[in-house]
Amino acid sequence: MRIVCPLCGERDSREFSYKGAALALAYPSEEAGFEAWDDYLHNRDNPAGPTRELWYHGSGCTSWLVVTRNTTTHEILSVELAEDAPESRQEASA
Amino acid sequence: MIELVAKPPCEGLLPVTIGTVTLSEPDMAPLTLIAPMKGKEVALAKAMQTAHKLEWPEAGATSGANGAALVWFGRAQALLVGVAASTKLNAHAAVADQSDAWARVVLEGEDAREVLARLTPLDMRDRAFPVGATARSEVFHMQASITRMGADSWQIIGFRSMAATLVHDLTRAMESMAARSQR
Ligand SMILES: [Zn+2]
Numbered sequence: 001m002r003i004v005c006p007l008c009g010e011r012d013s014r015e016f017s018y019k020g021a022a023l024a025l026a027y028p029s030e031e032a033g034f035e036a037w038d039d040y041l042h043n044r045d046n047p048a049g050p051t052r053e054l055w056y057h058g059s060g061c062t063s064w065l066v067v068t069r070n071t072t073t074h075e076i077l078s079v080e081l082a083e084d085a086p087e088s089r090q091e092a093s094a
Numbered sequence: 095m096i097e098l099v100a101k102p103p104c105e106g107l108l109p110v111t112i113g114t115v116t117l118s119e120p121d122m123a124p125l126t127l128i129a130p131m132k133g134k135e136v137a138l139a140k141a142m143q144t145a146h147k148l149e150w151p152e153a154g155a156t157s158g159a160n161g162a163a164l165v166w167f168g169r170a171q172a173l174l175v176g177v178a179a180s181t182k183l184n185a186h187a188a189v190a191d192q193s194d195a196w197a198r199v200v201l202e203g204e205d206a207r208e209v210l211a212r213l214t215p216l217d218m219r220d221r222a223f224p225v226g227a228t229a230r231s232e233v234f235h236m237q238a239s240i241t242r243m244g245a246d247s248w249q250i251i252g253f254r255s256m257a258a259t260l261v262h263d264l265t266r267a268m269e270s271m272a273a274r275s276q277r
Contacts, residue, residue, distance in 0.1 A: 007153040007154075007169055008153065008154065008229065008230070008231075009154070009222075010217075011215065011216075011231070012215035014215060014232065015215065015231060015232060058237070059230070059231060059232045059237050060168075060229075060230045060231060061153065061168045061169045061230050062168045062169055062230070063168075063169040081169075
């Protein structure tokens with residue numbers, strides 16, 4: 001598997017590590033209640049198909065990336081810097 | 095007062111020549127990590143131009159002037175090699191002297207590229223990695239900075255604490271490459 005890092009170009013998957021669902025970028029506000037934080041920390045969907053997830057280019061440029069990957073085919077559909085991803089600008093919905 | 099003597103990271107290990115390839119350690123030089131503060135990228139590039147006559151490098155690029163080099167070193171950072179950083183940069187960037195933190199070696203010779211290709215997943219072909227280009231990637235199992243200095247010459251920067259491992263991994267690959275070309 002190869003991932004096209006927006007900074008480094010196409011690279012071997014050994015340079016990257018997987019973190020989890022990209023919705024981790026959209027965390028609740030400090031005032032949000034227990035329910036919202038519980039949901040943010042523990043509840044994840046497990047979709048069959050395109051999924052947005054966080055990857056770390058640790059052996060490359062050390063960017064956090066949001067990778068859209070099809071979980072049934074492992075096809076990489078898109079890659080963007082986490083700082084540019086819409087999740088980074090959202091608050092988690094309670 | 096005690097006189098402290100700078101000790102090169104690969105002292106006693108290099109230079110080594112195996113087959114057509116030589117691995118050596120250049121004289122120790124100032125190494126400064128420079129990371130622009132948010133929104134100060136343009137001001138930093140200007141200050142860098144004024145102070146050191148160096149172009150701020152795009153991802154994967156390097157620039158050089160007057161014996162100094164600015165090597166792209168990862169997301170939103172570059173390593174200034176060869177001169178002490180001007181204090182004029184401090185207003186626009188986090189500036190950290192890392193001269194003692196890295197081991198810097200040069201791999202050169204006819205088969206240098208083939209040696210490196212055994213250790214890194216990078217595309218080493220001319221069209222993907224021309225002279226002057228740089229990349230952060232792996233050398234065997236270690237994160238490193240790799241820069242193409244010339245047609246057959248590569249600068250590799252790895253963690254100083256892992257200098258002996260870096261030399262070991264590179265010389266092993268040099269040995270196996272030399273053994274292969276003798277057949
Ligand atoms: Zn990268």
